[in-house]
Amino acid sequence: MQNQNKQVLVPVGDGCEEIETVAIIDILRRANIDVTFASIKPVEDEKAPLIVGRSGISFICDTYLTETVLKQQFDLIALPGGLSNAQSLGTHQPLLDRLRQQQEEGKWIAAICASPQLVLDKNGFMINSTGTCHPAHVQDYKGQFSEDRVHVSNKFITSRSPGTAIEFALALVELLVDQHTAVQLAKSLLVKR
Amino acid sequence: MQNQNKQVLVPVGDGCEEIETVAIIDILRRANIDVTFASIKPVEDEKAPLIVGRSGISFICDTYLTETVLKQQFDLIALPGGLSNAQSLGTHQPLLDRLRQQQEEGKWIAAICASPQLVLDKNGFMINSTGTCHPAHVQDYKGQFSEDRVHVSNKFITSRSPGTAIEFALALVELLVDQHTAVQLAKSLLVKR
Ligand SMILES: [Cu+]
Numbered sequence: 001m002q003n004q005n006k007q008v009l010v011p012v013g014d015g016c017e018e019i020e021t022v023a024i025i026d027i028l029r030r031a032n033i034d035v036t037f038a039s040i041k042p043v044e045d046e047k048a049p050l051i052v053g054r055s056g057i058s059f060i061c062d063t064y065l066t067e068t069v070l071k072q073q074f075d076l077i078a079l080p081g082g083l084s085n086a087q088s089l090g091t092h093q094p095l096l097d098r099l100r101q102q103q104e105e106g107k108w109i110a111a112i113c114a115s116p117q118l119v120l121d122k123n124g125f126m127i128n129s130t131g132t133c134h135p136a137h138v139q140d141y142k143g144q145f146s147e148d149r150v151h152v153s154n155k156f157i158t159s160r161s162p163g164t165a166i167e168f169a170l171a172l173v174e175l176l177v178d179q180h181t182a183v184q185l186a187k188s189l190l191v192k193r
Numbered sequence: 194m195q196n197q198n199k200q201v202l203v204p205v206g207d208g209c210e211e212i213e214t215v216a217i218i219d220i221l222r223r224a225n226i227d228v229t230f231a232s233i234k235p236v237e238d239e240k241a242p243l244i245v246g247r248s249g250i251s252f253i254c255d256t257y258l259t260e261t262v263l264k265q266q267f268d269l270i271a272l273p274g275g276l277s278n279a280q281s282l283g284t285h286q287p288l289l290d291r292l293r294q295q296q297e298e299g300k301w302i303a304a305i306c307a308s309p310q311l312v313l314d315k316n317g318f319m320i321n322s323t324g325t326c327h328p329a330h331v332q333d334y335k336g337q338f339s340e341d342r343v344h345v346s347n348k349f350i351t352s353r354s355p356g357t358a359i360e361f362a363l364a365l366v367e368l369l370v371d372q373h374t375a376v377q378l379a380k381s382l383l384v385k386r
Pocket of ligand 1: 274275306
């Protein structure tokens with residue numbers, strides 16, 4: 001039997017914002033979405049894919065972002081923030097190529113915090129779409145900007161900070177699964193409305 | 194020069210709720226509080242203290258919860274939730290002894306989600322204090338109960354779920370540092386008020 005679950009890729013580097021990273025993965029998995037949590041650091045054989053977040057929390061990712069992973073189909077690629085993580089994601093050529101492919105295929109791309117500006121806006125993804133980002137990056141944002149906490153424009157979902165991360169993750173559930181699932185999850189998590 | 198930072202212990206076992214665990218550590222560290230993230234699993238020499246959360250996210254903790262760690266002074270011990278984590282914390286005798294010492298010294302103890310009931314209430318810590326917990330555990334809660342999202346009673350701070358975790362962590366900052374720091378952090382994180 002084929003796996004009907006939606007497939008999501010969450011690529012991260014050192015300095016990722018931990019609340020944003022975990023809110024995306026935890027909440028999507030609670031909605032029965034398959035999430036691949038992938039380190040963008042160079043593969044070290046025999047070594048687990050370790051990532052250290054901006055507040056010093058260490059994660060072992062599910063995998064490195066190998067060619068095999070990059071060749072998989074994903075319904076959504078979601079980019080957490082954190083300044084140095086966003087800088088790394090925004091200059092990682094294999095990831096940028098994969099995001100370009102995702103855009104050309106008309107599939108979802110999501111980014112929060114520093115990543116909408118440093119990964120998407122800076123690399124020309126947002127030319128025909130509106131986005132939001134962390135207040136510290138608004139001055140550098142070249143494209144059409146929104147003040148929304150979570151903004152959907154064409155196939156881009158963007159958001160602003162750790163304090164908007166749960167709303168962002170629930171919006172991803174609504175887009176990938178349905179509104180009922182997102183509302184039920186928000187209720188069970190006691191999310192403030 | 195002596196380190197004037199407040200000291201906080203966050204003990205966890207497998208099955209911890211990832212958003213709760215990370216919100217506490219990330220937000221306290223942003224307030225310049227020293228956080229020790231400790232695995233309660235048996236020490237395995239040469240092996241990093243790996244913990245796997247309820248949604249499958251793997252963490253490398255800062256340390257195991259060794260006797261050396263248990264002998265340190267902490268201004269606060271904060272217990273994340275997640276059902277099997279709370280069950281493990283609530284039956285870990287060295288941790289329960291250390292919590293009893295913390296209570297006798299009149300120092301802060303915090304718990305969220307399943308932990309207020311399965312660690313604190315069930316083990317008799319809440320006899321003279323009021324607490325809250327995850328809705329699923331309210332029926333088993335024997336002590337005085339509050340419906341607050343974050344409740345402070347004597348030296349206990351309790352809260353309810355992943356959706357209240359950021360408010361909970363900000364309340365800990367307010368109690369350990371000051372209100373100004375908590376309000377500034379809430380603003381910079383774009384927390385919904
Ligand atoms: Cu829970």
